[in-house]
Amino acid sequence: MFNQFKDSIYNEYNIYFISDMMERNNISLRETERFVHHLEIYLTLRGELNKERRIEYNLLIILGVFIFCFYPSLINDIYKERMDAKDIAQLFNIQSWPSMPEDRKRFNCADLMAVMLIRHSNLSDKRFIANIRYDEEYWQFHMDRMFLKNSAIFPQGVDGIYGVLAILKDIFLVLNLEKTPQ
Numbered sequence: 001m002f003n004q005f006k007d008s009i010y011n012e013y014n015i016y017f018i019s020d021m022m023e024r025n026n027i028s029l030r031e032t033e034r035f036v037h038h039l040e041i042y043l044t045l046r047g048e049l050n051k052e053r054r055i056e057y058n059l060l061i062i063l064g065v066f067i068f069c070f071y072p073s074l075i076n077d078i079y080k081e082r083m084d085a086k087d088i089a090q091l092f093n094i095q096s097w098p099s100m101p102e103d104r105k106r107f108n109c110a111d112l113m114a115v116m117l118i119r120h121s122n123l124s125d126k127r128f129i130a131n132i133r134y135d136e137e138y139w140q141f142h143m144d145r146m147f148l149k150n151s152a153i154f155p156q157g158v159d160g161i162y163g164v165l166a167i168l169k170d171i172f173l174v175l176n177l178e179k180t181p182q
Contacts, residue, residue, distance in 0.1 A: 024093035064171030
């Protein structure tokens with residue numbers, strides 16, 4: 001199954017996101033094997049990462065498996081929809097609101113996902129609030145375009161951050177073997 005993932009037309013995006021998250025979290029080879037094993041389990045139960053699915057959905061699958069493997073304490077917070085900004089920052093290994101890239105058309109997907117989840121978490125930590133209005137507008141535009149207002153990736157009848165959280169919750173249920181494949 002993982003070979004099908006490697007051959008995906010979206011291989012570059014998927015692999016870049018996985019390697020970025022592994023590097024950000026200083027994941028060992030043994031931990032990488034654990035992640036790949038869980039990703040294979042999920043893909044076996046729910047289907048491969050493929051071109052029929054939007055790349056954004058594939059990235060959420062990867063993120064969900066990553067959280068399941070390395071940040072199980074976040075799972076309950078996601079179920080309750082009460083995430084803390086510092087926990088999300090730890091997941092993405094960021095110390096403050098990510099800077100807008102020099103090339104405004106290119107952005108790091110991990111930074112975008114971090115901003116998206118932090119913006120919809122308990123924002124008691126001032127390090128994770130945009131200092132510049134233009135910076136906030138930049139991230140909001142990309143969050144909306146890729147995730148929050150992308151009806152192609154949401155479960156039916158759910159949208160915005162609740163759609164993103166519903167996808168992550170579904171991944172956790174499948175990996176816990178609490179939900180059978182459909």
